[in-house]
Amino acid sequence: MSTIGSTMRAELVGAGGVVERNYYLTKRYIWWDFAWFIWTVANTLTIVFIAKGIEAQGGTLDVNRVATSLLIGAVVWAYLGVLFEFLMETVAWERWEGTIEYTFMAPLSRSMHLAGMGVFSVLYGLLRAVFLFTVCVWFFDLSVPDAEFMAALVVLAIASISFLGIGMMTSVLPLISPEKGTQLGWIAQGTLLVVSGVYYPVDVLPTWMQWLAKISPATYALEAARAAILDGQGLSTMWDEIWPLLIIGVVSIPLGLWIFARGERYAKKHGKLKRSG
């Protein structure tokens, strides 16, 4: 095998190692994940109940449609939370366990290291999103007869490229600030969703926030997911949402890798690439 071929093979094996490690960890912490899932379900229910509450107070609305729309927002929020959590754990968890030095001195390129984290987080996040959506639809007895679930999943997967790019930018924060970096990542997640119409149309936002919504991948992911599940639209009618997602993805992944590399260099310069305690 040529040098380039053997290098590429080693890189793919390495990325597979990251997926394998996350699989082992998920397996070991599966009951904690189950408890966390219950919390997510409870949190989602409180949001979806808002539709029922408005109707009970005399408001006129299509409860089934509004509840499903809120549910889609909550599921995307939870999905994004899983993605960002896994990516931020690239540094934070390794520092806590003390393995960070061994991981960062391994010959695996950082891009494939982060790609491995991304692949696992997307697979795990999508699986969890499907469970969450199913449980809540069953709980509220929601009706989505025209839903194009596969189209919604594909769009969410395409949007994940952009989400991962943004996640890479935030995952470097625990390298720069071991104490507060993780919390700063949550701020990025919240900000991304608030401008993207997570529980409301983007039109209700102030003009300057609507401009931010245009460059947020979550805006297009939410619009497309709602169109697929509420209106039964297929992928062929979603090009207006898909092309911005692809462009944002093409920009955000290299930008995320560049920012992570800058952060890693800073950490190596200042001695922060080390275990804590």
Next chain:
Amino acid sequence: MTEVQEAVPIEAVRHRPEQHAVEVRELRKEFTLRDRKKGRFGRKKRIALEDVTFTIERGETVAILGQNGSGKSTLVRLLSTLLLPDGGSAEIFGNDVVRDHRPVRRLVNRVSVEASFFKKMSAVENLSYAARYYGMAAGQTRDRIPEILGRVGFPEDRRDESMENLSRGMQQKVALARALLTSPVVLLLDEPTTGLDPRSKLEVQDFIREIRTSHDSTILLCTHDLAEAEALADRVGILDRGRLLVLEPAEELKQRYGAPTLEEAFFAATGREFEAENDEDDDDREVMA
């Protein structure tokens, strides 16, 4: 700085006998610390390594002795590509640790004072994913991991047990297995026996001797343990406050200072008593602002 994208095949490096295994020239590292005397934003510099120069030949074992904060761990972390130097250079078989960091990473592995594993995962799981980072596929590790765990004396019936249930000695054996699994050409041992009970310490030391003979590895051993340094190393160096004072065979070092023991030679070289062993990582005092 240009990133080297292609890994250097390990075979290509092993057959370059004209090069030093490790070549360190005027290596310098300093950290910035918070200085509360200068107010909220006050900073001061702390020199961790100051113009350190030495070479290690292929197959040689060199021990570096030093107190906490002397710069031992900083040296190991620089050679592991985890730190960027502020001056000078370091090469592993001709590969610069900054410019050629990826080939260096393929050639080097380490064992540090803390075993450092995902504690909920088993020994086999920890070794398995770590091997993948070095490009070793499942087919290559299926037999290799049990074999190497057997060689370090790790009990077969505990291979699937969580690391958190294992003693420090057991964990350190797994750390040695992890380092050897990737067939490193240069092995960096940063206080590998600190905090171990006497029996585990002897077992680990025996295994280091075995590595020397069977693996053709070059070893840099940073230690507090004078007896360990004398027993395992071809040459012994004294690192004091970031400066490498001397590096030569233990007997010559003792003769140089007219000292009957290594401890007295250390005292003569540094003007300070050799402090009692503890498991504090010497970098832990170099908390950066």
